[in-house]
Amino acid sequence: MKRLLAATGLATAVLFSAVTAQAATTLKLAHAAPESDLQQTLSVFFKEQVEARSNGELKVNIFPHGQLGSDSQMIDGARSGIIDIAMSGLNNFTGMLPEAGAFTLPFMFPDRETAYKVLDGEVGQGVSASMEQFGLKGLGYPENGYRNVSNNRGPVTTPADLDGVRMRVNNSKALNDMFDLLGANPQQIPVAELYTALETGVVDAQDHPIGVVLSFKFYEVQDYLTLTQHAYAPLALVMNLDKFNGLSEDEQKIITEVAAEAVAMQRELSIEKEEEMIAELEAEGMKVNRDVDSAAFQEAVKPVWQNFIDENGDALVNAILEASK
Known part of the structure; x- marks a missing residue:
């Protein structure tokens, strides 16, 4: 009888353990940066805090360095639910929300504090809310930082120094227009392919x-870095909306609170x-x-703003400028 009870107890423990393991929700978090980048630091903080505060009911698996695809693929994955949480440059969301490109217009934000105020305030939260129509829950805007120019030709002191440079650009139309206007030859290349493009001379420069x-070790293939700080580059941390809505209220609170803390921590470290x-x-x-x-530089790129307004209207641009005061 004792053996039977012991066996029954063991079976019950195993069954309970299996049910508990099945009850845990595992979230896949993806980003494009190497593990040495602050995006990974944010991700690890998010993972540790979410798992601890949920007592293990929520698990987070991190996939850095584009393991789950390019930025556009990760965003599509988050929309479809293949990926639960994605972190990517806000510029990569302009295919859905073209007007969001206003945040990355050249010289839009005079300093980080102004950028934080706008992104965390009504204007930035309005853009996050707009993402919901595309199946995404905005969790916050971590920092990529101010963009600067590196190249193999020499220091970039004036706009003329970019004339004729083969310049890698991202998918921001404003930045494409900016470098084109400054006489460079802009070429869109995914960041995962950029090191090789610089190494082989496909492009001479990047920002x-x-x-x-x-973190991407561009110093190995670029000689000069100029602190132009020509555009502030926010990231966006997003979650599949259905996945978020499927969590309990307590779990949703954990996700949103930890995300806010993770963003604040990452920004502070960036500075x-x-x-x-x-x-x-x-x-x-x-x-x-x-x-x-x-x-x-600011004088030279003024037409970029007008081009953006002509294509997308001035509502968000004016809202950002008003909120920046």
Whole structure:
């Protein structure tokens, strides 16, 4: 009888364990950056806090460095539910919301604090709400940072220094227009292919925030970095809307609270580590130029704003400018 009871108890424990394991919800979180990037730091923080606060009822598996596809593929995956959570540049969502390109217009935000205020406020939250029609729940806007120009030709002090440069650009039409206007030859290349394109001379130059230049090791194939800070680049952290709505209220609260904390933490680290990252790039042999005629660049790119307004209207541009005051 004792053996029978022991066996029955063991079977019950195994069954309970199996049911508990089945009850846990596993979320797939994907981003395109290497594991050395602050996007991964944010992801690990998110994973650890969500799992801890849900007592293991929510699990998060992280897929960095484009393991689940390009930015556009990850966004499509999040919309369809193949991926639960995706983190990507806000510019990559402009196929759905073209007007959101206003956030990445050249010289839109004079400083990070202004960008945070707008993105976290009514204007940014309005864009997040608009994502729901495409099956996405906006969880926040982490930081990619200010975009800067690297190349193999020399420092970029004035707009004329970009004349004739073969420039890799992302899918932001505003930035494509900007570099075209400045006399460069812009070419769209996925970030996963950019290192090879620079190494083989397909393009001479690229623009990315400091952290991306470091984490993707572009210093190995680029000699010069100029701190043009010509556009602020926010990320967007999004979740499949049906998946989010299928969670309990407590689980939804955990997700949204941890996401907000993760964004704040990542932004703070981005600011704290920027000079350290620049020093590391210099130690790797990059020549960093801070002598930039920003006024000349801002004057030269004014037509980019008008082109954007002609195509998308001025409602969001004016809302950002008003909220920036």
